[in-house]
Amino acid sequence: MKPYVEMTKEELQELRKELSAQYKEFQGRDLKLDMSRGKPSAEQLDISMGMMDVLSSSDDLTCDDGTDCRNYGVLDGIKEAKELLADMMEVAPDHIIIYGNSSLNVMYDTVSRSMTHGVMGSTPWCKLDKVKFLCPVPGYDRHFSITEYFGIEMINVPMTPTGPDMDLVEQLVAADDSIKGIWCVPKYSNPQGISYSDETVRRFARLKPAASDFRIYWDNAYTIHHLYDNEQDHLIEILAECKRAGNPDMVYKFASTSKVSFPGSGIAAIAASENNLTDIMKQLKIQTIGHDKVNQLRHVRFFGDIHGMVEHMRKHADIMRPKFEAVIETLEKELGGLQIGEWTCPKGGYFISFDSLDGCAKTIVAKCKKAGLVMTGAGATYPYGKDPYDNNIRIAPSYPTLPDLKQAMELFALCVKIVSIDHILSEIA
Amino acid sequence: MKPYVEMTKEELQELRKELSAQYKEFQGRDLKLDMSRGKPSAEQLDISMGMMDVLSSSDDLTCDDGTDCRNYGVLDGIKEAKELLADMMEVAPDHIIIYGNSSLNVMYDTVSRSMTHGVMGSTPWCKLDKVKFLCPVPGYDRHFSITEYFGIEMINVPMTPTGPDMDLVEQLVAADDSIKGIWCVPKYSNPQGISYSDETVRRFARLKPAASDFRIYWDNAYTIHHLYDNEQDHLIEILAECKRAGNPDMVYKFASTSKVSFPGSGIAAIAASENNLTDIMKQLKIQTIGHDKVNQLRHVRFFGDIHGMVEHMRKHADIMRPKFEAVIETLEKELGGLQIGEWTCPKGGYFISFDSLDGCAKTIVAKCKKAGLVMTGAGATYPYGKDPYDNNIRIAPSYPTLPDLKQAMELFALCVKIVSIDHILSEIA
Known part of the structure; x- marks a missing residue:
């Protein structure tokens, strides 16, 4: 034509x-x-309907460690679910917290907590004159809605075929201590389906932000959501890379099974350094007694392990x-x-x-x-x-x-x- | 002796x-x-184990209105679940929002939202020098933990056999516009098991708070948790009473099925006036795409209706x-x-x-x-x-x-x- x-x-x-x-x-x-x-x-x-059959009234809803999943308790998730999601998220089980049904909710709560209580002891963002986030564009509208809702100024960063324009990201975060975060969908990005290159991930891990409470919001929503068996994108694992680069606390990694099992009835998780998890747990223990362990167990029983997933x-x-x-x-x-x-x-x-x-x-x-x-x-x-x-x-x-x-x-x-x-x-x- | x-x-x-x-x-x-x-x-x-059998892979997980409970959407809860919990909470179904598994989480989020965004357009509490809550004592430790976590000053109000000392409550809320809320467990209170008298509820509904964003946090945790069939405490319904008294927006009512079905795997809800619900929905739509509808449906199928409950x-x-x-x-x-x-x-x-x-x-x-x-x-x-x-x-x-x-x-x-x-x-x- x-x-x-x-x-x-x-x-x-x-x-x-x-x-x-x-x-x-x-x-x-x-x-x-x-x-x-x-x-x-x-x-x-339909392919997840087996989820409805793995737990019945004749099943024992007890974990290996004796936890009765039906009762209160276990703030950070049952051990079996942590293992399953840790494998999915390519981190160690003791580096994750299991939440409720929505990783978006976890991200919202993470920003909300930073507004009211800061990050690992930093000044609460609501006490600052200006808070900014970098937003690789095009990107995910619900990310942008969260930062907009909290009055956080958003700065566009163009996407390239290898991820966000890292020259710009490096320059901006180093120059401005009001920049507190960046929204990333690093694998099969929303909406472009771009996966960040090894160099991009390495440069992320080596950022030198002016703000000590700057965090990379690494929303790994599509971590195992491949279309092909033989042509799959692979990312350098960001938590480990940040640790190697001497920036262990710089990233929060988010994921959920919303597009693995059922949207709305999946389980979500955050992965982060021990320092970050300790900071998060201080808040989480005030917010809830624990998330839905029966649903965690349901996922474990249905998938078995990462191979099943x-x-x-x-x-x-x-x-x-x-x-x-x-x-x-x-x-x-x-x-x-x-x-x-x-x-x-x-x-x-x-x-x-x-x-x-x-x-x-x-x-x-x-x-x-x-x-x-x-x-x-x-x-x-x-x-x-x-x-x-x-x-x-x-x-x-x-x-x-x-x-x-x-x-x-x-x-x-x-x-x-x-x-x-x-x-x-x-x-x- | x-x-x-x-x-x-x-x-x-x-x-x-x-x-x-x-x-x-x-x-x-x-x-x-x-x-x-x-x-x-x-x-x-054990008596709730039938919950595990009501949904199987051969069941249709569709609501009467055609909503597929397995997929995304329906921010305020499926119609059937709203009807069930509305009956439990003694309010109209269109006055409630269904949440996730924890009413504590709903209360936390309510305070957190007020901190960052105020209440129905009021100044965000984090921008105020001082925010205070009244705390009937003895009371529920997890309530107090929330307000303490947000740096809200707590003022003890003695409990009497008919509820909090209402002379003191009336006097304090009228005199001090930094008092933004009061924690109540109005029925079979924690820890005393006291139910507020009709006079107490009526006086609550007729409070004249100095702060327009003052809210009664009415945690009706034990609304149907009677010990006896013939000796049951009955409360005047607070939303209706506030409306009659010309204070329709003054109360948030909380409840959950945590101690009805499974703690940790129940469903929670808030009931409030239309103005309050509109205010809440503005935030909720940013926080999540929706709560666990499959679990909502599970509760509906198990209990059938309020009689079953x-x-x-x-x-x-x-x-x-x-x-x-x-x-x-x-x-x-x-x-x-x-x-x-x-x-x-x-x-x-x-x-x-x-x-x-x-x-x-x-x-x-x-x-x-x-x-x-x-x-x-x-x-x-x-x-x-x-x-x-x-x-x-x-x-x-x-x-x-x-x-x-x-x-x-x-x-x-x-x-x-x-x-x-x-x-x-x-x-x-």
């Missing part, structure tokens, strides 16, 4: 008519497709892989060579990132919506919902069925074409 | 010898009894009642008429409160411990762990078996006698 920018005004206008007719046809289908969030599909949820993730991959491939095939087929968009081809995670021509993302998403396809709001991948280029759109292929997804992506590509033509025509005019 | 104070020095010394011999005998038994916390016994946990609580009562009666019988038999202690006789809840002679509680608890009986730490029922009279001891009869409990209470009474004699002798000397 000829790139749109090389087409004449007349050619574009002609094409526009043709595409409009196609769009009208789509509107006539009365579609209701939701690709707004990284929700697993019903088919994926990896086997389970293969089943997720078998469902997700065709969807990712369908998205990329459709984009390639419909938009390849047109020079009106670029997209990523991740090897795992939950998202594909699409960059339209500058200034077109909002209009594309709105146009999709008018034909019954809900995409993640344009701008959502940037702090304050403000994409300075208005070009980034997050594609979440997991929730729709494969036939629905193919239809949705055809509609999406169609909207990209129409909006791009309008944009090019308006620039010619 | 003759009151100890009427005995001669010689009589007391003689008795002391006898009791010491008994104490030595107890020490020889190598006891390991724990009455420190309000933990349900294994027998109580009430039936279930009868089974708890059948286990708890003999324990409460054993404690009170032993105290009556061993200490009745000696004038060295007083105790409460609650009709529900988890605790009995014991008042020793002033200045004796710590020594009694320490003496119990040396013979293998762990009681709640003396002082724990007061803010900062400081009982100004050193006389209050919380008795938690739920966890031990009945034979163990009887033994424990004999040991306890023995320690009370010995320490009281020492105290009286030291005053004679």
Whole structure:
């Protein structure tokens, strides 16, 4: 196909008519497709239904160490669950705390605690005039919502194919002691599916922040969420790397089984240095008597160990892989060579990132919506919902069925074409 | 029995010898009894084991409104669970939010949110020079720990047989706008088992606090935790009463099923006015995508409705009642008429409160411990762990078996006698 920018005004206008007719046809289908969030599909949820059978009234809900999971207590999680999640998170079991059902909640609580009580003895952030976070962009909207909610100023740091622009990160954290954190999704990032390179991780571990209470918020949400068996991204483990670099306390690592077992009914965890864990436990013991140990035990009994979990993730991959491939095939087929968009081809995670021509993302998403396809709001991948280029759109292929997804992506590509033509025509005019 | 104070020095010394011999005998038994916390016994946990069977892989985990409980979403709880807990909490379903496993966590988060974001638009408490809470005493140590953790000054308000001293409460909240809350366990209070009288509840609803962001923290932990079928305390419902009194926003009501189903694996909730709920939801949507809906559904399927829950609580009562009666019988038999202690006789809840002679509680608890009986730490029922009279001891009869409990209470009474004699002798000397 000829790139749109090389087409004449007349050619574009002609094409526009043709595409409009196609769009009208789509509107006539009365579609209701939701690709707004990284929700697993019903088919994926089905593969975890065995979770409902591993604990019955005839089972003993007691841990190896004698803990009755039904009763109060055990603030940091049962030993068996710590072992399972430690393997998933590639850390030692004594470096993690098991929480409730949501790693987002753990991250929120981590920021909230820092606001009211500081970090390992530092001044509570609410007592400071200014607190800032670095935000690799595009990134995860719910991260940005937390920092925005607490009035923390967010500074955009561009993502590169190897992770955040580390020159900029190094320079900013060294120069400004009001910068207290950085949001990272280091593996199969949200939304681009980028995994940080070895050099990026090494440079993270060797940051020299001006603030002693600066922490890397390492949200390893997709740590075992590969699409392929033989092509998997591998990251240097950040806790160990920080320790080697003499910065053992500089990172909090977060993860959960939300996209392994059931979203909303999984178990979440934080991994950190002993100093950080001691600091966290001081607060946690005030906040709760303990999290849901029966659900922890349920996970342990269902997965057995990390091998069981990896086997389970293969089943997720078998469902997700065709969807990712369908998205990329459709984009390639419909938009390849047109020079009106670029997209990523991740090897795992939950998202594909699409960059339209500058200034077109909002209009594309709105146009999709008018034909019954809900995409993640344009701008959502940037702090304050403000994409300075208005070009980034997050594609979440997991929730729709494969036939629905193919239809949705055809509609999406169609909207990209129409909006791009309008944009090019308006620039010619 | 003759009151100890009427005995001669010689009589007391003689008795002391006898009791010491008994104490030595107890020490020889190598006891390991724990009455420190309000933990349900294994027998109580067993009656909820049916919870493990109500959801299996062949069940549909879908709500009536089509919500798939396995997936993300539904921030305020599934409709069925709201109905169940609304009935338990005696409010309308649209006035509650369902949380995770711990009402303590909900209370912590409520205070934490007020610190960072204020209450319905008020100045965040962390920006104020001074924030104070009223604490009816004796009270629940974990309440006091939350306010202490946030640097909130705690003011003791004496409990009376009808609830907190309302003259004092009214006077204090009207006079001081730095008083932002009061901790209440209004029904079968911790530790005394006192239920607030109708007049007390009415006066609560008609408080005229100087601070617009003053809230009553109404922890209705034992709302359906009766010991008897025919002798049950009944409270005026506080939300409705506040509304009638023109103070609809003045109260947060908390509850959970921790001592109904499984501690640690129950579901918790807050009930409040629409204004308060709107304020809370603004924060909650940042903190999490949703709580564990599968566990909410599990509770709904197990209990069916409030009648099922009430039936279930009868089974708890059948286990708890003999324990409460054993404690009170032993105290009556061993200490009745000696004038060295007083105790409460609650009709529900988890605790009995014991008042020793002033200045004796710590020594009694320490003496119990040396013979293998762990009681709640003396002082724990007061803010900062400081009982100004050193006389209050919380008795938690739920966890031990009945034979163990009887033994424990004999040991306890023995320690009370010995320490009281020492105290009286030291005053004679």
